[in-house]
Amino acid sequence: MSSGLFDKIDQSRRLLELNEEVSIEEIKTAYRGLVQKYHPDKCSEEKKKFCEKKFREITQAKDELIKYCMQYKISFKENDVNERNLDLDIMQGYQKRFYDSWMFDV
Numbered sequence: 001m002s003s004g005l006f007d008k009i010d011q012s013r014r015l016l017e018l019n020e021e022v023s024i025e026e027i028k029t030a031y032r033g034l035v036q037k038y039h040p041d042k043c044s045e046e047k048k049k050f051c052e053k054k055f056r057e058i059t060q061a062k063d064e065l066i067k068y069c070m071q072y073k074i075s076f077k078e079n080d081v082n083e084r085n086l087d088l089d090i091m092q093g094y095q096k097r098f099y100d101s102w103m104f105d106v
Contacts, residue, residue, distance in 0.1 A: 009068055012061035024069055031062040 013020070016030040035058060036042070043051035 008064060012064040015057060015061040016065070018065075024066065027062060027065050027069075031058065034058045 013022075016027065016034065018026065018030055022030075035055065038051045038054040038058060040048055040052045040055055
């Protein structure tokens with residue numbers, strides 16, 4: 001059985017048309033593309049209500065995913081930094097993508 005948090009995050013991810021593993025930059029890129037597509041000012045009058053609803057859903061989904069990502073903490077303690085193991089090697093690529101995106105364009 002899925003948890004409520006997972007369901008919420010998964011729904012947000014799917015709404016933004018994202019894979020299960022993405023960087024913050026990929027979240028922002030997907031958000032920008034969908035916001036442009038569904039911006040109420042760019043929709044025809046007959047689609048305006050639909051676009052307004054979709055625009056709000058997309059924005060809420062992006063906010064949920066960013067909020068979730070920002071909860072992660074990375075240790076800068078000497079022992080943690082010096083410790084090298086398989087998990088750390090695997091995570092380095094994800095951490096770099098996360099912090100590059102977060103530090104330079106949130």
